[in-house]
Amino acid sequence: MDSSLVGFVRILRSHDLRVSPAETLDAMAAAEALGFGDRERLRDGLAATLVKSRREEEIFRVLFERYFDHSAGDFAGAGAFGEGEREGDGEESTTEPPPATEAAGDGQGGGASGESGESGDPILNRAATESDTLRELLASPLMQALLGGKRGELSARLRRAGRDAGIDDIRLFTQKGQYARRILTAMGEEQLRGAVIDLERREDPAIDRLRSYRDLLREQVRDYVDAQYLLHAEGHNRQFMDDVLAKTRLSNIEQHYTARVRELVQRMARKLASRHRPRQQPRRRGRLDMARTLRAGIPNDGVLMRTHWRQRRKDRAQVLALCDVSGSVAAYAKFLLIFLYSLQDVLPRMRSFAFSSHLGEVSGLFEEEPLERAVELVNWRYGGATDYGASLRDFARLALNDINRHTSVIILGDARNNRGDPELPIMQSIYQRSKQVIWLNPESRRAWGTGDSEMHRYLSTCHFAAECHNLRQLEKVVDQLLRSVR
Amino acid sequence: MHIPEFSELASVDAIEAGFDRLGYICSEKIATAVFLAARLGKPILVEGPPGVGKTELAKTAATLLALPLVRLQCYEGLDEAKALYEWKYGKQLLYTQVLKEQLGDLLQGARGLAESVARLHDFGDIFYSEDFLEPRPLLTAMRQERGAVLLIDEIDKADHEFESLLLETLSDYQVSIPEIGTIRARSRPLVFLTSNNTRELSDALKRRCLHLYIPFPSRVLEERIVQSRVPEVATALRQQLVAFVHSLRDLDLRKTPAISETIDWARSLVLLHVDELGENTARSTLNILLKFEQDIETAEASLPELLRAGA
Numbered sequence: 001m002d003s004s005l006v007g008f009v010r011i012l013r014s015h016d017l018r019v020s021p022a023e024t025l026d027a028m029a030a031a032e033a034l035g036f037g038d039r040e041r042l043r044d045g046l047a048a049t050l051v052k053s054r055r056e057e058e059i060f061r062v063l064f065e066r067y068f069d070h071s072a073g074d075f076a077g078a079g080a081f082g083e084g085e086r087e088g089d090g091e092e093s094t095t096e097p098p099p100a101t102e103a104a105g106d107g108q109g110g111g112a113s114g115e116s117g118e119s120g121d122p123i124l125n126r127a128a129t130e131s132d133t134l135r136e137l138l139a140s141p142l143m144q145a146l147l148g149g150k151r152g153e154l155s156a157r158l159r160r161a162g163r164d165a166g167i168d169d170i171r172l173f174t175q176k177g178q179y180a181r182r183i184l185t186a187m188g189e190e191q192l193r194g195a196v197i198d199l200e201r202r203e204d205p206a207i208d209r210l211r212s213y214r215d216l217l218r219e220q221v222r223d224y225v226d227a228q229y230l231l232h233a234e235g236h237n238r239q240f241m242d243d244v245l246a247k248t249r250l251s252n253i254e255q256h257y258t259a260r261v262r263e264l265v266q267r268m269a270r271k272l273a274s275r276h277r278p279r280q281q282p283r284r285r286g287r288l289d290m291a292r293t294l295r296a297g298i299p300n301d302g303v304l305m306r307t308h309w310r311q312r313r314k315d316r317a318q319v320l321a322l323c324d325v326s327g328s329v330a331a332y333a334k335f336l337l338i339f340l341y342s343l344q345d346v347l348p349r350m351r352s353f354a355f356s357s358h359l360g361e362v363s364g365l366f367e368e369e370p371l372e373r374a375v376e377l378v379n380w381r382y383g384g385a386t387d388y389g390a391s392l393r394d395f396a397r398l399a400l401n402d403i404n405r406h407t408s409v410i411i412l413g414d415a416r417n418n419r420g421d422p423e424l425p426i427m428q429s430i431y432q433r434s435k436q437v438i439w440l441n442p443e444s445r446r447a448w449g450t451g452d453s454e455m456h457r458y459l460s461t462c463h464f465a466a467e468c469h470n471l472r473q474l475e476k477v478v479d480q481l482l483r484s485v486r
Numbered sequence: 487m488h489i490p491e492f493s494e495l496a497s498v499d500a501i502e503a504g505f506d507r508l509g510y511i512c513s514e515k516i517a518t519a520v521f522l523a524a525r526l527g528k529p530i531l532v533e534g535p536p537g538v539g540k541t542e543l544a545k546t547a548a549t550l551l552a553l554p555l556v557r558l559q560c561y562e563g564l565d566e567a568k569a570l571y572e573w574k575y576g577k578q579l580l581y582t583q584v585l586k587e588q589l590g591d592l593l594q595g596a597r598g599l600a601e602s603v604a605r606l607h608d609f610g611d612i613f614y615s616e617d618f619l620e621p622r623p624l625l626t627a628m629r630q631e632r633g634a635v636l637l638i639d640e641i642d643k644a645d646h647e648f649e650s651l652l653l654e655t656l657s658d659y660q661v662s663i664p665e666i667g668t669i670r671a672r673s674r675p676l677v678f679l680t681s682n683n684t685r686e687l688s689d690a691l692k693r694r695c696l697h698l699y700i701p702f703p704s705r706v707l708e709e710r711i712v713q714s715r716v717p718e719v720a721t722a723l724r725q726q727l728v729a730f731v732h733s734l735r736d737l738d739l740r741k742t743p744a745i746s747e748t749i750d751w752a753r754s755l756v757l758l759h760v761d762e763l764g765e766n767t768a769r770s771t772l773n774i775l776l777k778f779e780q781d782i783e784t785a786e787a788s789l790p791e792l793l794r795a796g797a
Contacts, residue, residue, distance in 0.1 A: 020693055026526060033525045034498070034518065041498060044518040049526075052692040054533065054699050270686065288575045294582075302586060304579055 002028060007168065008067050009050070014235030015063060017056050023049055039068075066231060121147055127199065127206035134210075137195040142188045146213050158224050161186035167228045171236055180218075180225045189217060246471040261471070262338055262371075268475050269342030318349040318406055320399060324413030325379055326356035326386040332442040332469070336412050337375045339474065341366050351399065354382040355391035361398055388413075388454065389421035396426045403433040410478075411439045412468075415448070415455040422454045427461035437461060440468040440477060487659060488673040490633045494550050495524040510539070510546040511711045519698040520547065529656050529677035531641075531692060534700035536682055537744020541639055543700075544678035548635035551676070556630070557637045558623040560644035566651055570661055572620045578613050614665035624655050625669065633673035641691075642681040649691045656694045703745065705732055711745060716752040726763045727752060733792050734775065737784055743775040751775050765789055 009024050026049040034045045043064050051057045124147075128135040137143050145153040165182040192214050199207040245261055292308035321340050325333040340352045344366050351363045362378050369377060403409065409430055431437050439462045441448065441455060448455035459465055468474050494504050501517040520543075523530045532540045548555035558569055596602040621629060627636040638652070655661060659671040679695060681687060703711065708728045712719060719727075731748045743751075751774045760767050768789060776782045785792065 018689065023693065026528065026696075029526050030522050033522060041514065041518055044515045045522055048519045048522055048530075048696040048698055051697050052689070053697070057697075057699060288573075290573075290575070290578070293579075302582075304583075 011063055011067060011231055015059055017059060019050055121209060123206050123209045127204050131198055133198045134195045137191050140191060146217060157187055168232055170229050171233050176225050176229055180221050183221050248470055264471060265335055265338045266342045269339055319408050320351050321410045322353045325354050325382050328416050329414050329442055337378055341371050341374055354378045356382055357384040357387045359391035359394035386416060386418055387420050388417040389423040392423040392426040403430060405435050407434045409434050409437045414441055414443050415458050416452050417454045419452050422457055424457060427458060431461040436463040439465040442469045487671050490673055492524045492551060495521060504550045505546055508546050508549055509714045510542060511714055513707060519696055523696055524676060527674055529679055529695045530698050531679045531695035532698050532700060533681045533683055537746040538700045538702060539745055540680040540700060544635055544637040547676060553633055553635050554630060555635045555637060556623050556627040557639060559639045560641050562643060564644045564648055569622050569624050571622055571625045571663060574618045574620050578618055625661050627675045628661055628669060628671040631672055634675045636675045636677045638679045640682060641679045642684045649688050653690060702735060712748060712752050715749045718756045719752050730792055734785060739781045740778045747775050765793060
């Protein structure tokens with residue numbers, strides 16, 4: 001039981017649920033307290049201990065069905081949960097006739113008589129009188145299970161062999177055949193194959209019967225490996241994919257993956273925001289500072305004339321983000337806007353601006369509209385040819401007076417100004433007033449200052465500038481930024 | 487620390503039945519979570535939309551167990567002085583003033599400064615002892631002899647720091663006071679935290695709790711709830727009004743009507759002697775279910791369809 005629960009936790013983890021060892025222990029205690037009689041109840045109990053949000057609960061439910069249904073339904077008797085709870089779960093295994101029995105039943109129906117599984121297959125029995133290998137084979141537990149259509153025992157062997165073969169580590173589609181081979185060997189298919197070869201040599205008519213059993217076994221193993229692949233590899237492959245996407249240049253990510261990236265971006269913003277939540281609000285009065293109060297009383301002969309209070313420093317960190325949405329950075333802008341949108345959701349004192357030929361504040365839009373529509377509206381309202389000069393003038397008009405030593409300004413753009421006036425003085429005054437100015441440029445450093453890029457001139461008015469063309473870099477830079485914001 | 491048995495919470499079915507008797511109709515999922523909380527000694531973090539009975543769950547548990555309910559309502563700026571303990575500063579100041587007079591008597595006969603100081607040392611830290619401690623909800627819950635039900639309501643409204651403050655209380659059922667030391671719970675309390683999900687809670691907090699999400703109830707469950715809370719409503723009307731509320735929840739509203747609103751509505755319909763839900767009655771009582779003018783307008787526009795869904 002415990003090992004199968006641990007296996008389940010591993011699968012949960014591969015599907016992005018963070019489950020700690022302590023929670024695993026809780027889940028075991030919960031399973032013990034609830035018993036295994038009631039599947040629904042067990043599921044609710046495990047969910048209570050292993051799941052931390054509603055989103056996770058949905059994933060949990062799907063995986064629970066996949067993992068435990070498969071072990072409970074397919075592996076009667078020696079299944080995932082030992083013998084005891086099988087009685088309670090009995091309906092589970094009887095409701096859906098498993099393929100194993102069906103197939104085995106068909107095979108027997110085609111035989112000479114409808115005898116019970118115990119006495120074996122008459123055709124094979126007859127052939128066995130002439131072949132030693134076949135006789136030995138028929139006596140083996142594997143063949144007994146196959147002949148008798150003993151689904152439970154067969155599945156138990158399959159499962160055991162699977163565990164020995166390390167099926168939990170299956171990751172790639174191409175590994176399926178290899179694992180199936182290993183499991184078949186572990187189950188003793190060698191002997192079966194030997195017998196088939198033997199019968200072939202003798203041209204015994206029983207060969208077809210034996211072959212059908214062999215194929216049945218192979219089919220079972222293949223199904224099992226397929227199911228295990230789905231369970232174990234899917235989550236890992238998704239993680240792998242996420243990893244690749246995070247390292248890919250944003251402009252190179254195909255349309256096909258945008259949905260996935262959007263999710264990634266949001267998750268990243270959530271993570272960053274939870275790490276850099278603004279500090280506690282200032283208290284109205286604070287706590288009495290006894291030491292200071294007493295000390296202040298000393299000159300008055302110990303009469304405490306004034307009380308002193310401990311107060312926390314007010315935390316007024318503010319972030320202003322400017323995002324270039326012009327044609328030249330269109331491929332990036334989409335993601336950056338999603339990122340800003342998600343970030344604004346969680347950072348209370350953040351204002352977002354978008355610009356190309358002119359600039360406007362989009363904070364309100366981000367607050368009121370759902371993500372897709374907000375991004376669309378921003379692109380539609382502010383998209384166009386870049387004019388950094390005009391945009392900076394707009395920005396100065398809108399927000400320059402709000403910039404103080406608690407403010408961080410992030411500018412996302414390529415600094416390609418179409419040879420217009422860069423309005424450096426405005427940038428300088430932003431630089432002087434703010435705590436920090438950070439410029440994130442999607443172009444690589446080598447391209448800065450080439451052609452109509454004003455990056456080198458703007459560089460003098462930035463505390464920090466970095467190239468930022470994939471999600472990994474974006475996350476790193478913003479993490480740094482937020483740490484310094486406090 | 488004494489670990490209470492909670493015989494009322496001995497099994498999932500017993501909890502369901504016990505809550506039922508107190509008029510709290512709960513799904514099996516809720517009962518399972520409560521059972522595990524009592525058995526494993528872990529707090530439950532209850533999430534869900536407003537008005538589905540998160541706070542009520544804790545209250546009912548307290549009634550069922552006949553234990554005091556200690557409630558800590560969270561809000562922005564809540565700090566340890568309001569949640570854990572505070573020193574009685576007034577008393578401390580008063581005593582220092584009063585005792586100053588005594589100082590001369592106490593030090594009488596002491597030879598030299600060193601001896602006087604030594605004598606003063608003997609008094610220990612009187613001003614920072616339990617006598618000068620003002621217990622706040624968390625400490626109060628720890629000090630209950632027979633245990634308590636501790637309800638930390640709307641934890642999402644409190645600040646991030648406050649969550650960290652809770653960690654010690656939630657995992658070890660103890661409170662550390664620098665001047666005194668660690669105060670352990672006399673009896674392990676049953677802890678409920680509720681959250682409306684206005685912000686993400688920290689992983690550290692979530693890890694220490696069992697997670698329970700209470701969604702809006704199914705139609706059958708909600709009918710049972712109304713029946714238990716407002717038994718005067720006739721069966722036909724009850725089915726009709728619950729169905730109406732359910733179709734209302736499918737609309738795009740600013741504030742979806744919750745169970746508490748369904749119950750209020752049922753009560754008002756009883757007061758108005760309504761036997762059947764007609765368009766006029768529904769229109770004139772919509773303001774009980776919906777709290778925003780624009781929601782009411784939305785609902786009024788599709789009133790006939792909503793009523794047909796209930797029929």
